[in-house]
Amino acid sequence: MKRSALLLLGLCGCLLAGCPPTVEDRPGVEVIVDGGRQFPDDLAGVWKAESGGWEIVLEPNGKISSAIVGLSRVRMQPGQVTRVPMKMGGKGVFEAGPWAVHYSHDRRQLTVEIAIANLRVELGGSVVKGRRLELFTGTISPDGKSWWASRFSFPEYVADTKRYRNHKLTVDPDDPPLEELLFRKVSAAKQDALVGKSG
Numbered sequence: 001m002k003r004s005a006l007l008l009l010g011l012c013g014c015l016l017a018g019c020p021p022t023v024e025d026r027p028g029v030e031v032i033v034d035g036g037r038q039f040p041d042d043l044a045g046v047w048k049a050e051s052g053g054w055e056i057v058l059e060p061n062g063k064i065s066s067a068i069v070g071l072s073r074v075r076m077q078p079g080q081v082t083r084v085p086m087k088m089g090g091k092g093v094f095e096a097g098p099w100a101v102h103y104s105h106d107r108r109q110l111t112v113e114i115a116i117a118n119l120r121v122e123l124g125g126s127v128v129k130g131r132r133l134e135l136f137t138g139t140i141s142p143d144g145k146s147w148w149a150s151r152f153s154f155p156e157y158v159a160d161t162k163r164y165r166n167h168k169l170t171v172d173p174d175d176p177p178l179e180e181l182l183f184r185k186v187s188a189a190k191q192d193a194l195v196g197k198s199g
Contacts (some may be wrong), residue, residue, distance in 0.1 A: 006168070010101070028079040029099040031062035037105055042144045045188040047179045052150075054184070056112060056136075062101045067114055069134070072121070076114075090122025097131070110147055111137040119157075128167075129155035147183040 005084045033039050039062030055068035055075075066077050074092065076082050084092045097117030103110050113135050120129040122177045138149035157169040 011049045029063040031100060032100070032102045033062065034102075034104045034106065037088075039103055040105070040144070042188075043103070043110070043140065043185075045185045046153060047147060047183040048186045049183050052151075052179070052181060054136075054181065054183070056114075058101070062103065064099055064112070064114070067099075068084045069114070069116070076116075084122070086123050090124070092119075092121045095121055097133075107135065108140045108142075110149070111135070111142055112149075126161040127158070128157050128159045128169075131157065132156070136183075147185075149181050149183055151178050151181055153178045 005075065023064065026185045027028065028048040031039060031091040032078075039060070039069055041060050043062075044058050049055070049070070053073050054067060054070040057065045057067065059065050064078055065073055068075050071090070072094070074082060074084055074094055076094055076096055078096050084094075086092060095118035097115030098113075099115060100113040101111070111117040116132045118129075118131060120127065134155040135152040135154070137152075140146055155169060159167045159169060161167070173177050
Protein backbone atom coordinates (compact mmCIF):
# COMPACT_ATOMS: atom_id res chain seq x y z
CA MET A 1 0.00 0.00 0.00
CA LYS A 2 2.87 2.36 0.83
CA ARG A 3 4.47 1.66 -2.57
CA SER A 4 1.14 2.36 -4.28
CA ALA A 5 0.72 5.65 -2.42
CA LEU A 6 4.26 6.76 -3.29
CA LEU A 7 3.75 5.84 -6.93
CA LEU A 8 0.53 7.84 -7.05
CA LEU A 9 2.11 10.83 -5.31
CA GLY A 10 4.98 10.76 -7.76
CA LEU A 11 2.64 10.81 -10.74
CA CYS A 12 0.07 13.30 -9.44
CA GLY A 13 1.99 15.55 -7.06
CA CYS A 14 3.27 18.05 -9.66
CA LEU A 15 0.51 18.10 -12.23
CA LEU A 16 -0.22 21.60 -13.38
CA ALA A 17 1.56 23.57 -16.06
CA GLY A 18 -0.10 26.81 -14.97
CA CYS A 19 -2.69 27.04 -17.73
CA PRO A 20 -6.42 27.35 -17.00
CA PRO A 21 -8.38 24.11 -17.40
CA THR A 22 -11.17 23.52 -19.87
CA VAL A 23 -14.52 22.15 -18.72
CA GLU A 24 -17.58 20.34 -20.08
CA ASP A 25 -21.04 20.07 -18.49
CA ARG A 26 -22.24 16.96 -16.59
CA PRO A 27 -24.84 16.32 -13.81
CA GLY A 28 -24.48 18.31 -10.54
CA VAL A 29 -24.86 18.12 -6.73
CA GLU A 30 -27.51 16.53 -4.51
CA VAL A 31 -28.25 18.31 -1.22
CA ILE A 32 -30.00 16.48 1.61
CA VAL A 33 -30.94 18.19 4.88
CA ASP A 34 -32.46 16.09 7.68
CA GLY A 35 -36.15 16.73 8.31
CA GLY A 36 -36.61 18.54 5.01
CA ARG A 37 -35.28 21.75 6.53
CA GLN A 38 -33.24 24.36 4.68
CA PHE A 39 -29.46 24.34 4.47
CA PRO A 40 -28.05 26.88 6.98
CA ASP A 41 -27.11 30.16 5.28
CA ASP A 42 -24.17 30.64 7.63
CA LEU A 43 -22.43 27.54 6.27
CA ALA A 44 -22.18 29.05 2.80
CA GLY A 45 -18.68 30.13 1.88
CA VAL A 46 -15.16 28.87 1.23
CA TRP A 47 -14.03 26.04 3.51
CA LYS A 48 -10.28 25.45 3.42
CA ALA A 49 -8.42 22.59 5.13
CA GLU A 50 -5.40 23.51 7.23
CA SER A 51 -3.44 20.72 5.52
CA GLY A 52 -3.57 18.74 2.29
CA GLY A 53 -4.71 21.55 -0.02
CA TRP A 54 -8.43 20.70 0.16
CA GLU A 55 -10.98 23.44 -0.42
CA ILE A 56 -14.78 23.22 -0.74
CA VAL A 57 -16.99 26.15 -1.79
CA LEU A 58 -20.57 25.84 -0.52
CA GLU A 59 -23.41 27.97 -1.86
CA PRO A 60 -26.35 29.22 0.30
CA ASN A 61 -28.50 26.34 -1.03
CA GLY A 62 -25.89 23.82 0.14
CA LYS A 63 -24.57 22.96 -3.32
CA ILE A 64 -20.85 22.78 -3.99
CA SER A 65 -19.84 25.28 -6.67
CA SER A 66 -16.22 24.11 -6.80
CA ALA A 67 -13.64 22.10 -4.90
CA ILE A 68 -9.88 21.84 -4.93
CA VAL A 69 -8.98 18.16 -4.91
CA GLY A 70 -6.13 17.91 -2.43
CA LEU A 71 -3.61 15.48 -3.92
CA SER A 72 -3.69 16.89 -7.44
CA ARG A 73 -4.50 20.52 -6.47
CA VAL A 74 -6.94 20.64 -9.38
CA ARG A 75 -10.01 22.86 -8.97
CA MET A 76 -13.06 20.94 -10.14
CA GLN A 77 -16.68 21.90 -10.60
CA PRO A 78 -19.61 19.54 -10.14
CA GLY A 79 -20.97 18.02 -13.31
CA GLN A 80 -17.97 18.99 -15.39
CA VAL A 81 -14.86 17.55 -16.98
CA THR A 82 -11.69 19.47 -16.20
CA ARG A 83 -8.65 19.15 -18.46
CA VAL A 84 -5.27 20.49 -17.38
CA PRO A 85 -1.88 20.44 -19.11
CA MET A 86 0.98 18.63 -17.36
CA LYS A 87 4.39 20.06 -16.59
CA MET A 88 6.14 17.18 -18.38
CA GLY A 89 3.78 17.11 -21.35
CA GLY A 90 0.54 15.20 -21.75
CA LYS A 91 -2.63 16.17 -19.92
CA GLY A 92 -4.80 15.42 -16.94
CA VAL A 93 -8.51 14.71 -17.34
CA PHE A 94 -10.82 14.78 -14.30
CA GLU A 95 -14.51 13.96 -14.82
CA ALA A 96 -16.74 14.81 -11.86
CA GLY A 97 -19.14 12.08 -10.83
CA PRO A 98 -22.14 12.57 -8.53
CA TRP A 99 -21.41 14.98 -5.67
CA ALA A 100 -23.52 15.22 -2.53
CA VAL A 101 -23.93 17.30 0.62
CA HIS A 102 -25.78 16.05 3.70
CA TYR A 103 -26.45 18.16 6.80
CA SER A 104 -28.02 17.29 10.15
CA HIS A 105 -29.24 20.32 12.15
CA ASP A 106 -29.61 18.30 15.34
CA ARG A 107 -26.05 16.96 15.31
CA ARG A 108 -24.51 19.88 13.37
CA GLN A 109 -22.94 17.19 11.19
CA LEU A 110 -21.82 18.01 7.66
CA THR A 111 -20.99 15.25 5.18
CA VAL A 112 -19.61 15.95 1.71
CA GLU A 113 -19.05 13.40 -1.07
CA ILE A 114 -16.86 14.30 -4.03
CA ALA A 115 -16.65 11.64 -6.72
CA ILE A 116 -14.26 11.64 -9.65
CA ALA A 117 -15.97 9.29 -12.08
CA ASN A 118 -13.06 9.14 -14.49
CA LEU A 119 -9.48 10.27 -14.05
CA ARG A 120 -6.56 10.02 -16.42
CA VAL A 121 -3.21 11.65 -15.74
CA GLU A 122 -0.31 11.56 -18.18
CA LEU A 123 3.11 12.49 -16.81
CA GLY A 124 6.07 11.85 -19.04
CA GLY A 125 5.75 8.24 -20.16
CA SER A 126 3.56 7.24 -17.21
CA VAL A 127 -0.23 7.14 -16.94
CA VAL A 128 -2.61 6.78 -13.99
CA LYS A 129 -6.29 6.18 -14.74
CA GLY A 130 -9.36 5.18 -12.77
CA ARG A 131 -11.89 6.72 -10.42
CA ARG A 132 -12.08 7.98 -6.86
CA LEU A 133 -14.55 8.86 -4.12
CA GLU A 134 -13.68 11.30 -1.32
CA LEU A 135 -15.92 11.40 1.74
CA PHE A 136 -15.64 14.07 4.45
CA THR A 137 -17.81 13.89 7.56
CA GLY A 138 -17.70 15.72 10.87
CA THR A 139 -19.18 18.32 13.20
CA ILE A 140 -19.48 22.05 12.58
CA SER A 141 -18.31 24.20 15.50
CA PRO A 142 -20.93 26.21 17.46
CA ASP A 143 -19.73 29.46 15.85
CA GLY A 144 -20.06 27.94 12.35
CA LYS A 145 -16.44 28.74 11.41
CA SER A 146 -14.70 25.37 11.84
CA TRP A 147 -15.42 21.86 10.62
CA TRP A 148 -13.52 18.85 12.00
CA ALA A 149 -13.89 16.22 9.30
CA SER A 150 -12.77 12.63 8.95
CA ARG A 151 -11.62 11.99 5.40
CA PHE A 152 -12.24 8.61 3.79
CA SER A 153 -10.77 7.97 0.34
CA PHE A 154 -11.79 5.19 -2.04
CA PRO A 155 -9.48 5.21 -5.08
CA GLU A 156 -9.54 2.64 -7.84
CA TYR A 157 -6.51 3.35 -9.98
CA VAL A 158 -4.44 1.51 -12.54
CA ALA A 159 -0.91 2.80 -13.12
CA ASP A 160 1.19 2.29 -16.23
CA THR A 161 4.86 3.14 -15.76
CA LYS A 162 8.12 1.77 -17.12
CA ARG A 163 8.48 -0.30 -13.96
CA TYR A 164 4.83 -1.21 -13.28
CA ARG A 165 2.41 -2.21 -16.06
CA ASN A 166 -1.33 -2.21 -15.30
CA HIS A 167 -0.55 -2.01 -11.59
CA LYS A 168 -3.80 -1.80 -9.61
CA LEU A 169 -3.82 0.69 -6.72
CA THR A 170 -6.60 0.04 -4.20
CA VAL A 171 -7.55 0.80 -0.60
CA ASP A 172 -9.36 -1.53 1.79
CA PRO A 173 -12.80 0.03 2.49
CA ASP A 174 -12.56 -1.27 6.07
CA ASP A 175 -9.46 0.85 6.75
CA PRO A 176 -9.83 3.66 9.31
CA PRO A 177 -10.18 7.27 8.08
CA LEU A 178 -7.24 8.38 5.98
CA GLU A 179 -6.86 11.54 8.05
CA GLU A 180 -8.62 14.03 10.30
CA LEU A 181 -8.84 17.50 8.76
CA LEU A 182 -9.71 20.86 10.25
CA PHE A 183 -11.55 23.02 7.71
CA ARG A 184 -11.96 26.71 8.43
CA LYS A 185 -14.43 29.02 6.71
CA VAL A 186 -12.08 31.59 5.21
CA SER A 187 -14.73 33.55 3.34
CA ALA A 188 -18.50 33.84 3.37
CA ALA A 189 -18.61 35.51 -0.05
CA LYS A 190 -19.16 33.64 -3.32
CA GLN A 191 -15.88 32.94 -5.08
CA ASP A 192 -17.12 33.14 -8.68
CA ALA A 193 -13.74 34.40 -9.81
CA LEU A 194 -12.12 31.18 -8.57
CA VAL A 195 -14.49 28.79 -10.30
CA GLY A 196 -12.81 27.06 -13.21
CA LYS A 197 -9.28 28.01 -12.14
CA SER A 198 -6.74 25.54 -10.92
CA GLY A 199 -5.37 25.76 -7.40
